[in-house]
Amino acid sequence: MAKILRVLREQPGIRLAGLMAPGAFWLSVFFLVPLLIMAWISFLSRDPLGFPTPPLTLQNYWEIIRDIRFAPSISLADGLAIRLFEGLYLELFWRSIWLSLLSTVITLLIAFPVALFMARLPPRYRNLALFLVMIPFWTNFLVRTYALQFMLRSNGPINTLLRALGLEPIELLFTPTAVMLGLVYGNLPFMILPLYTSLEKFDWTMIEAAHDLGADTLRAFQRVMLPLISPGLLAGSILTFVPAIGAYITVELMGGGRTNMIGYAIAQQFSASVNWPFGSAMSLLMMIIVTFAAVLYFRSGRGEYRNAI
Amino acid sequence: MASDVVLLGERSEIKPRPRKESRGIGLGRFALVTITFFTFAFLYVPIAVLIAFSFNSARTGATWQSFSLQWYERVFSNTRILEAAANSLIVAALATVGSVVIGTLMAIAMERYQFRAKLAWDALLYLPVIIPEIVMGISLLIFFAAINLSRGIVTLVISHIAFCMPFVYLTMRARLADFDRSLEEAAQDLGADEWTTFRRITLPLLMPGIISSALLAFTLSLDDFVISFFVTGVGSQTLPVYIWGQIRRGITPEINAISTLMLLLSIVLVVVAQLIQRRQRA
Amino acid sequence: MPEAGALSEFAVELRDVSKVFGDIVAVDHVSMGIRHNEFFALLGPSGCGKTTSLRIIAGFERPTSGEVYIDNKPMGNTPPFQRNVNTVFQSYALFPHMTVEQNISFGLEMKGVSKAEIARRVGEVLELVRLPHMAKRYPRQMSGGQQQRVALARALVNRPKVLLLDEPLGALDAKLRKEMQIELKTLQREVGITFIFVTHDQEEALSMSDRIAVFSKGKVLQIGTPLEIYERPTSRFVADFIGETNFLTGRVTQVDGEFAQITTNGGATFRGRAMPGVRAGIEATLSVRPEKVQLVEQPDDSVNCYEVVVRSIAYVGSDTRVVVMLGENRIDVWEQNTISTLDPNYFFKPGERAWLTFKPENALVLAE
Numbered sequence: 006m007a008k009i010l011r012v013l014r015e016q017p018g019i020r021l022a023g024l025m026a027p028g029a030f031w032l033s034v035f036f037l038v039p040l041l042i043m044a045w046i047s048f049l050s051r052d053p054l055g056f057p058t059p060p061l062t063l064q065n066y067w068e069i070i071r072d073i074r075f076a077p078s079i080s081l082a083d084g085l086a087i088r089l090f091e092g093l094y095l096e097l098f099w100r101s102i103w104l105s106l107l108s109t110v111i112t113l114l115i116a117f118p119v120a121l122f123m124a125r126l127p128p129r130y131r132n133l134a135l136f137l138v139m140i141p142f143w144t145n146f147l148v149r150t151y152a153l154q155f156m157l158r159s160n161g162p163i164n165t166l167l168r169a170l171g172l173e174p175i176e177l178l179f180t181p182t183a184v185m186l187g188l189v190y191g192n193l194p195f196m197i198l199p200l201y202t203s204l205e206k207f208d209w210t211m212i213e214a215a216h217d218l219g220a221d222t223l224r225a226f227q228r229v230m231l232p233l234i235s236p237g238l239l240a241g242s243i244l245t246f247v248p249a250i251g252a253y254i255t256v257e258l259m260g261g262g263r264t265n266m267i268g269y270a271i272a273q274q275f276s277a278s279v280n281w282p283f284g285s286a287m288s289l290l291m292m293i294i295v296t297f298a299a300v301l302y303f304r305s306g307r308g309e310y311r312n313a314i
Numbered sequence: 315m316a317s318d319v320v321l322l323g324e325r326s327e328i329k330p331r332p333r334k335e336s337r338g339i340g341l342g343r344f345a346l347v348t349i350t351f352f353t354f355a356f357l358y359v360p361i362a363v364l365i366a367f368s369f370n371s372a373r374t375g376a377t378w379q380s381f382s383l384q385w386y387e388r389v390f391s392n393t394r395i396l397e398a399a400a401n402s403l404i405v406a407a408l409a410t411v412g413s414v415v416i417g418t419l420m421a422i423a424m425e426r427y428q429f430r431a432k433l434a435w436d437a438l439l440y441l442p443v444i445i446p447e448i449v450m451g452i453s454l455l456i457f458f459a460a461i462n463l464s465r466g467i468v469t470l471v472i473s474h475i476a477f478c479m480p481f482v483y484l485t486m487r488a489r490l491a492d493f494d495r496s497l498e499e500a501a502q503d504l505g506a507d508e509w510t511t512f513r514r515i516t517l518p519l520l521m522p523g524i525i526s527s528a529l530l531a532f533t534l535s536l537d538d539f540v541i542s543f544f545v546t547g548v549g550s551q552t553l554p555v556y557i558w559g560q561i562r563r564g565i566t567p568e569i570n571a572i573s574t575l576m577l578l579l580s581i582v583l584v585v586v587a588q589l590i591q592r593r594q595r596a
Numbered sequence: 597m598p599e600a601g602a603l604s605e606f607a608v609e610l611r612d613v614s615k616v617f618g619d620i621v622a623v624d625h626v627s628m629g630i631r632h633n634e635f636f637a638l639l640g641p642s643g644c645g646k647t648t649s650l651r652i653i654a655g656f657e658r659p660t661s662g663e664v665y666i667d668n669k670p671m672g673n674t675p676p677f678q679r680n681v682n683t684v685f686q687s688y689a690l691f692p693h694m695t696v697e698q699n700i701s702f703g704l705e706m707k708g709v710s711k712a713e714i715a716r717r718v719g720e721v722l723e724l725v726r727l728p729h730m731a732k733r734y735p736r737q738m739s740g741g742q743q744q745r746v747a748l749a750r751a752l753v754n755r756p757k758v759l760l761l762d763e764p765l766g767a768l769d770a771k772l773r774k775e776m777q778i779e780l781k782t783l784q785r786e787v788g789i790t791f792i793f794v795t796h797d798q799e800e801a802l803s804m805s806d807r808i809a810v811f812s813k814g815k816v817l818q819i820g821t822p823l824e825i826y827e828r829p830t831s832r833f834v835a836d837f838i839g840e841t842n843f844l845t846g847r848v849t850q851v852d853g854e855f856a857q858i859t860t861n862g863g864a865t866f867r868g869r870a871m872p873g874v875r876a877g878i879e880a881t882l883s884v885r886p887e888k889v890q891l892v893e894q895p896d897d898s899v900n901c902y903e904v905v906v907r908s909i910a911y912v913g914s915d916t917r918v919v920v921m922l923g924e925n926r927i928d929v930w931e932q933n934t935i936s937t938l939d940p941n942y943f944f945k946p947g948e949r950a951w952l953t954f955k956p957e958n959a960l961v962l963a964e
C-alpha cells in the first residue's frame with residue numbers, strides 16, 4: 006500500500022491517468038465512437054434492407070435538400086407556421102425548429118411569471134412551491150405525457166365531461182397544437198427550475214437602485230434584471246429547446262405521428278421504414294443545429310445547469 | 315421630485331415608495347398569482363386525473379364506475395410487468411454505481427489537474443447532456459450492431475452509464491469546486507497519508523454530493539425511455555419500454571396504476587433529495 | 597552519541613530554495629535559518645512568496661531547487677505527514693464533520709497514540725487554549741476566535757518541532773486580533789516551540805517576533821530583529837514597507853566612515869548613516885522617519901537644517917502630523933504632543949515658514 010501511494014505521490018501523471026481512464030474510456034468508446042460511426046454511415050449507401058453498405062455517397066444529404074422550392078407562406082392553421090421554402094425534408098426540419106422555438110418561447114412566457122412569483126414568496130412557501138416543481142421535474146417524462154394524452158383523448162375525461170354537459174366532444178389530439186401543448190407541458194419544469202434559481206439569487210434592491218437612478222420598470226428589467234438572470238434563462242431555454250427538437254414521445258402520443266418532427270422521423274428510419282444511412286444523415290444535421298444552440302449557451306458564460314439539478 | 319433625488323445612506327430609509335410602483339406591484343402580483351395558479355393546475359390536473367382513474371373499476375374510457383384496486387392487483391400479478399420493473403431496477407442500480415464511480419473520478423481529475431486537452435474533455439462531457447436523446451439512442455444502436463453485441467441488459471447498462479455519467483460529473487465538479495483543499499492539507503499535516511486523508515476527510519465531505527448525484531443518476535436511468543427503446547432487446551424490456559408498448563397498443567388501465575406507482579417513487583426520491591439537502595445545510 | 601540534528605543551531609533551514617509555478621518565480625533563491633524556540637515572522641505584501649515558503653517547509657509544495665532542513669535533516673521528498681511540523685491554516689481548515697475533540701485527536705490518532713493518552717492530552721491542550729467546555733462542539737457552532745484556538749490546539753497537541761502559522765489572525769476583527777497577538781506570544785513562551793509566522797501586517801510582525809524576514813517578489817530582502825528591521829533597513833523597500841518614512845533621492849557626494857553626504861535634486865545637502873553599498877558618486881536615497889524630524893522656528897547650525905513651508909496639519913491626539921514642502925519635495929513630520937495646552941496658536945499654521953532638522957544618525961542613506 007505504502008509503495009503504491011509513494012509511486013502515485015511522485016508521479017502525478019499516473020495519478021491523473023488513473024482518475025481519467027475509466028471516464029475517458031467510457032465516453033470515447035460508448036459515446037464518441039458511436040457518433041463517429043453514425044457520421045460515417047451517413048455517407049454510405051443503403052442496401053435493399055435499409056442497412057448501410059458501400060460505396061460512399063452524398064445521396065442522403067441530397068435527399069434532404071433536393072426538392073426545395075422557394076415558396077414563402079404563412080399559415081395559422083398548422084401551428085402558426087411561417088414557411089420560406091417547400092420541400093419534404095426541408096419542411097420537416099423547418100417545422101421542427103419552428104415548433105421547438107415556439108414551444109420554448111411559450112414555455113418561457115409561462116415559466117417566467119411562475120418563477121418570479123416563487124422567488125418572491127416567503128421562504129416557507131417558497132420551499133413548498135419548489136417541491137411542487139421538483140415532482141414533475143423528476144417524474145418520468147413518458148408517464149407525464151401519457152397523463153396529458155389520457156386527459157385529452159376522444160373518450161377521455163374532458164370529452165366525457167363535455168358529453169355529460171350535453172356538448173359536442175372535440176378532437177383535442179393529433180394536431181400540431183396538441184404537439185405544442187405536449188412540448189410545453191413536458192418541458193415547463195425544466196424552464197421554471199433554472200429560472201427560479203437565477204431569480205432567487207437576484208438582489209431586489211438593485212431594481213430599487215435602478216428606479217432611484219431614474220430607470221422606469223421596463224428599463225430596470227431590461228438593463229439590470231435581464232443580464233443578471235440570463236444564465237438561468239439560457240439554461241432553461243436549452244433544456245426546453247433540445248428535447249423539443251428531438252421529441253419522440255410527444256410527437257407520437259400527442260401528434261399521433263401526423264405532425265412529423267425530426268426526432269420522430271429519425272426514429273422511423275430505424276424502426277418502421279428502415280434506412281439507416283438516411284436516418285444517420287438527419288441525426289447529424291440535427292446535432293449540428295443543437296450544437297449551434299449550445300454554443301450560444303456556452304458563450305453566455307458558465308452554464309447554470311449544475312444549479313438546476 | 316422625489317425620483318430625481320439620488321439617495322445616499324440613511325436617507326433611503328425614509329423615502330416612500332413611488333406611488334406608481336406600488337400600484338403596479340398590486341396589479342402585477344394578482345397577475346402572477348393567477349398565472350402561477352393555472353400553471354400548477356396545468357401541471358397537476360392530468361397527473362391527478364391519472365391517479366384517480368387508476369382506482370376506477372371501469373375497463374374503458376373515462377366514466378367513473380367505482381373505486382377499485384383491481385388494476386394494482388393486476389400489475390402485481392403480471393409477470394411481464396414485474397420482470398420489466400426488475401430490469402429497470404437492475405439497470406438503474408448498475409448504471410448508478412458505474413456512473414457515480416466513473417463520473418466522480420473524472421470530476422476529481424478535471425477539477426484538480428491541469429493538462430493538455432482538458433478543454434476538449436470538458437466540451438465532450440457536456441455533449442451528452444445537450445444532444446437529443448434520440449441521437450444518442452440510434453448511434454448506440456448502430457454501434458452495438460457494428461460490434462455485434464446482442465441487445466439486452468448489458469447494452470442497457472453500458473448506455474445508461476454513458477448518459478448518466480456526465481450528469482454525475484457536472485454535479486460532482488460543482489461540489490469539488492467548493493471543496494476546501496486546505497482540509498486535506500491539514501489532514502496530511504497532522505500525519506494522515508493520502509489514502510487515510512481520502513477515507514477520513516475527502517470522502518465523508520463529498521458524501522452528500524455523491525448521494526445526490528447517485529439519486530440523479532438513478533432517476534435518469536429509471537426514467538429513460540428513448541435511449542432504452544433503441545438498445546433494449548427481447549426479454550430485457552425496462553418498465554418505460556413496456557409502458558410504451560402498452561400505450562401504443564391501446565388503453566390498458568394497468569398503465570394508470572403503473573404510472574401512479576412510478577409517480578409515487580418520484581415523490582419519494584424528491585423527498586429524499588430534499589432531506590439530504592436540508593441536512594447538508596444544517 | 598548525540599543526534600546529528602541536535603548539533604544544529606537551526607530548527608529549520610532553507611538553503612537556496614526556489615519555487616517556480618509555470619513562468620512565475622514564487623520563491624527566488626531564499627536562504628534562511630530559523631533558530632530553536634524562536635518566534636520568526638515571514639513578512640511581506642501579498643504575492644511576495646512568504647506563504648509559498650511556509651508551504652515548502654510544511655511539505656505541501658516541493659521546492660523547484662534548493663533544500664529544506666528540519667532539525668538538520670534534509671527533507672527531500674518527505675511528504676507532509678512524515679514531517680515533524682504542524683500548521684495553523686489561514687482558513688483554520690477545521691474538519692467540519694468532526695467535533696472539536698475529534699479534530700484535535702486526529703493527529704495523535706494518526707501517530708497511534710493510545711486512547712487514554714489522547715484523552716489526557718486533548719484535555720490538556722483545551723485547557724491551554726482556554727476552551728475546556730467546547731470539546732463536543734462542531735466548528736460551525738463556534739466563533740471565529742474560538743475556531744482559531746481550536747486550530748492552534750489541533751496543531752500544538754502533536755508537540756511538533758516547529759509550528760507553522762499562515763496568517764492565523766487574518767480572519768479576526770481588529771480587537772480580537774490584538775488580544776490574540778498577546779495570547780499567541782505568551783503561548784509560544786509557555787510551550788517552547790519554534791513558531792514560524794506568516795503575516796502581511798508589519799505591526800503584528802514587529803510586536804510579536806524575535807526576528808523577521810522581509811520578503812519582496814520572492815526574495816528575502818532582510819532578516820533581523822524588529823529593531824534592526826525598523827531602525828536599520830538595508831533597502832528602500834524595507835524602509836518603505838515597515839513603518840512610515842520620507843525619501844529624498846539624490847547623488848552621494850561624500851562618504852566618511854559611518855556617514856555619507858547626499859545632495860538632493862533640489863540642491864539641499866543632508867548627512868545620514870551610510871548603509872551597505874553606498875559610495876561617492878552613486879544615485880542614492882535618503883530615508884528619514886517622520887517622528888525623527890523636528891520643526892523649529894529658527895535655524896540652528898546643525899547640518900540637516902533647511903527652510904520649509906508648512907502645507908497641512910493634522911492633530912491626531914498623541915502627536916501632530918505635519919506635511920511640509922522642501923522645494924518640490926514633500927516631507928512628513930510627526931511632532932509628539934509633549935505639552936498639554938489648549939492654545940490654538942501653539943503650533944505652526946499652514947502656509948507659515950519653518951525650519952526642519954534631524955540628526956545625521958537618525959537618517960539613512962540607502963544605495964538605491
